[in-house]
Amino acid sequence: MHLKYKSQVSAAPAAPDGDSIRFFADKLRCETDPADVHADMENGVDSFVLLDVRSDADYSRKHVKGALSLPHSRITRKRMSEFPDDTLFVVYCWGPGCNGSTKAALKLAQLGYAVKEMIGGIEYWEGEGYPIAGQEGLDDQENGRRSNQ
Numbered sequence: 001m002h003l004k005y006k007s008q009v010s011a012a013p014a015a016p017d018g019d020s021i022r023f024f025a026d027k028l029r030c031e032t033d034p035a036d037v038h039a040d041m042e043n044g045v046d047s048f049v050l051l052d053v054r055s056d057a058d059y060s061r062k063h064v065k066g067a068l069s070l071p072h073s074r075i076t077r078k079r080m081s082e083f084p085d086d087t088l089f090v091v092y093c094w095g096p097g098c099n100g101s102t103k104a105a106l107k108l109a110q111l112g113y114a115v116k117e118m119i120g121g122i123e124y125w126e127g128e129g130y131p132i133a134g135q136e137g138l139d140d141q142e143n144g145r146r147s148n149q
Contacts, residue, residue, distance in 0.1 A: 030105070032090055032116045034125040041066055048088040052122070053104040062136040064092070064125055072104035080111055088114045095123030 015023065037050065050067040052059050059069040070079070072093075083089075089108050093100035101117045108115040118125075126132060 030116060031119050033119050034128050034130060037064075037090060037118055038125075038128070038130045048090045048116075049083065050118075051089055051091045051104065052093075053091050053100050054093050054098075054122075058094075060134055062122065062126075062132045062134040064122065065131055065133040065137070067092075070104075072100050072107065075104055075107040075111075077111055080108070080113065083113070085112065086114070088116070090116050090118050092118040092121045092125070095121040 014020070040047070041050075050064060051070045052063045052067040053070060053072040053075075054063075055071055056069060059067075063069065072091075089105075091101045091104040091108070093104075096119075098121060101121060105115045105117045120127070122132070131137065
């Protein structure tokens with residue numbers, strides 16, 4: 001007897017149009033990606049503050065050029081008071097296996113700031129070939145290689 005395989009993809013039906021529209025619109029309001037961040041930075045768009053929310057040591061080793069270091073554990077109302085209330089923050093950490101940027105985004109949202117998470121973190125940033133700064137970026141430059149390799 002041959003059993004018919006049941007689709008894992010369609011085991012749960014797709015959401016109705018209205019639900020899908022709301023879900024994907026909400027997702028885009030909360031996330032951005034390395035390509036969009038890089039494009040804005042390359043074009044001089046300064047509508048957001050990019051925060052690397054990993055440890056100080058990780059930031060020193062490598063980070064997105066132009067990102068500020070603010071480990072998620074140090075995000076407090078007092079620390080954030082130096083930024084205007086209408087600041088849009090984009091946060092990132094290591095990559096998909098790290099939830100530091102999610103923790104940072106939640107803290108910032110709880111403090112009333114607009115925030116987006118850069119999906120993929122520095123792992124996907126580097127995977128796209130975008131330049132990095134920090135010690136690893138300097139090592140690449142000193143060895144005659146481009147910093148985004």
